[in-house]
Amino acid sequence: MDSQELDHSELRSRLYSISSLILPIFILLYVGWRLANKRFIELAEKIPGPPGLPIIGNALELRGTPNEIFENLYSKSEIYPDVARVWAGPRLLVFLTNPADIEIVLSSHDHLDKSAEYDFLRPWLGNGLLVSTGEKWRSHRKIIAPTFHLNVLRSFMERFNRNSKKTLERLAKEGDNEFDIHDYMSEFTVEVLIETVMGVKKENEGRSCFDYAQAVMKLCDIVHLRHTKFYLRPDLVFYSSKYGSEQKSLLSVIHGLTEKVLKVKKAQFENKIQDKHQETAEKEVLKETSESKEGFSYGQASGLKDDLDVEDIGEKKRNAFLESILERAANNDSINDKEVKEQLDTIMFEGHDTTAAASSFFLCMMAAHPDIQQKCYEEIMRVLGDSDRDITFNDILEMKYLERCLMETLRLYPPVPIIARQPKKEFKLASKNLIIPANCTVVIGIIKLHRRADIYPNPEKFDPDNFLPEKSASRHYYSFIPFSAGPRSCVGRKYAMLKLKTILASTLRAFYVKPGYTEEEWKLKADIILKRADGFRIKLEPRKETNAKN
Numbered sequence: 001m002d003s004q005e006l007d008h009s010e011l012r013s014r015l016y017s018i019s020s021l022i023l024p025i026f027i028l029l030y031v032g033w034r035l036a037n038k039r040f041i042e043l044a045e046k047i048p049g050p051p052g053l054p055i056i057g058n059a060l061e062l063r064g065t066p067n068e069i070f071e072n073l074y075s076k077s078e079i080y081p082d083v084a085r086v087w088a089g090p091r092l093l094v095f096l097t098n099p100a101d102i103e104i105v106l107s108s109h110d111h112l113d114k115s116a117e118y119d120f121l122r123p124w125l126g127n128g129l130l131v132s133t134g135e136k137w138r139s140h141r142k143i144i145a146p147t148f149h150l151n152v153l154r155s156f157m158e159r160f161n162r163n164s165k166k167t168l169e170r171l172a173k174e175g176d177n178e179f180d181i182h183d184y185m186s187e188f189t190v191e192v193l194i195e196t197v198m199g200v201k202k203e204n205e206g207r208s209c210f211d212y213a214q215a216v217m218k219l220c221d222i223v224h225l226r227h228t229k230f231y232l233r234p235d236l237v238f239y240s241s242k243y244g245s246e247q248k249s250l251l252s253v254i255h256g257l258t259e260k261v262l263k264v265k266k267a268q269f270e271n272k273i274q275d276k277h278q279e280t281a282e283k284e285v286l287k288e289t290s291e292s293k294e295g296f297s298y299g300q301a302s303g304l305k306d307d308l309d310v311e312d313i314g315e316k317k318r319n320a321f322l323e324s325i326l327e328r329a330a331n332n333d334s335i336n337d338k339e340v341k342e343q344l345d346t347i348m349f350e351g352h353d354t355t356a357a358a359s360s361f362f363l364c365m366m367a368a369h370p371d372i373q374q375k376c377y378e379e380i381m382r383v384l385g386d387s388d389r390d391i392t393f394n395d396i397l398e399m400k401y402l403e404r405c406l407m408e409t410l411r412l413y414p415p416v417p418i419i420a421r422q423p424k425k426e427f428k429l430a431s432k433n434l435i436i437p438a439n440c441t442v443v444i445g446i447i448k449l450h451r452r453a454d455i456y457p458n459p460e461k462f463d464p465d466n467f468l469p470e471k472s473a474s475r476h477y478y479s480f481i482p483f484s485a486g487p488r489s490c491v492g493r494k495y496a497m498l499k500l501k502t503i504l505a506s507t508l509r510a511f512y513v514k515p516g517y518t519e520e521e522w523k524l525k526a527d528i529i530l531k532r533a534d535g536f537r538i539k540l541e542p543r544k545e546t547n548a549k550n
């Protein structure tokens, strides 16, 4: 035997003795865990789900690309309707797709905590509204929700119109090209957010908004990768990998923009510079407050109410988001400077990528369904006439068919396809005689819920009539929840619907979306925010010269 062979056999025997030590420790830990979590395991094992292996559970089914994992889990929901249990090692995931069960989770104040997956957003969003829990979430939600009240939102109409026109000018330059509409929609949504919710006039800053939006998309991919690749979960491994360094450089672009916005707004705030334009718009709004706000669903069943639905007609002017929280911070009132920045990052993220996806899906739908597009166009012409005037708040209320098409788009392609909670207490389901244990991860499959054949006949078909008032009224309130629902619903719901209707009506008024790819040809990308993996490719044709150029 030479010395190399000796080394090998010695190595083998050392490995053998290490593994013969580790294995019993591992088994002991596993048995200990099962004993310590007896009730948790007993309850979990009653929940239907794919069979798993000891210790690793269904981890083998959670292999592959994020898309493969998503498709695999989605197909399981056909076998296990309403509720499905999946073990990712010792972690229990419970998927819910029945509206009555979902109501129990989302409407309750006992199940407000987000699951551990949201922690990967912390380096970016800190302890902002999306991820925070407990008293901090409660007190900040109380401050932030009123800044998205209709009285404030209506004052944004002028900005929505102005930024829409800027986007139409950019779109006109594409001529007859096929291009990705998402690039334009994400730049629009970032610009408009900065000018409305943040109250900062954005001028001549090159394409910083576009760069921000691109960085957000890439960062979402990385965060989502950490959801699906278990080895990337520990910080130590993640930050030693190429993804960790990529995350750091993307965060410097993302935080670079939000720091700049904060600096400008703080300077305005400290110098008490009033934005004259905003002031005038707000006065107009206050004159209008007695007009009807009825007849607009704002993205959820009309029977559902949350803290955005408080009626305060005639109440004095409220400030927009950033102005309002800066004022609080200056008075040491429930929020400090660090928290202001975290909430700013949160609103910038949640406020742009979601609406960019929704508007892009909508326009692709118009390409896939020219007859429906024609009906939208006719409605827009009926409401606005053959003019180039700005779209008003009341026009938005009148565009009912456009709204139904938007809701139907959000049904089939909800920008946030799944959400997750970690219940603190166990709870009983409504659809089945089952108890869901505390501290598991409850996943609400919004995209699956929205495609249930027992709720939406012909569920894969794009049918705006699904949102005729009589049809909506006959469904369970929690059958349509693109903005989630209950106490932790989306604070930007009304803002998003107003902004979306304005940019979409403006685009359809100015351009004909040429017939294009059918939905069957699209490839979806499973991500934090749902996208088309093949890009949102469309072709536009100006309706007439003036609309696109004004």
Ligand code: HEM
Pocket: 129, 130, 131, 141, 197, 346, 347, 350, 351, 352, 354, 355, 358, 414, 415, 416, 419, 420, 481, 482, 483, 484, 487, 488, 489, 490, 491, 492, 493, 495, 496
């Ligand atoms: C089509 C557009 C939008 C969709 C589909 C959407 C969807 C959602 C969903 C599903 C949630 C719940 C997330 C979860 O529980 O994990 C949420 C939360 C949130 N959204 Fe939106 N959103 C949209 C637009 C906006 C806009 C425009 C803003 C702000 C300007 C915004 C701000 C937020 C915030 C701050 C939360 C966290 C609320 C809390 O936990 O209290 N969203 N959104």
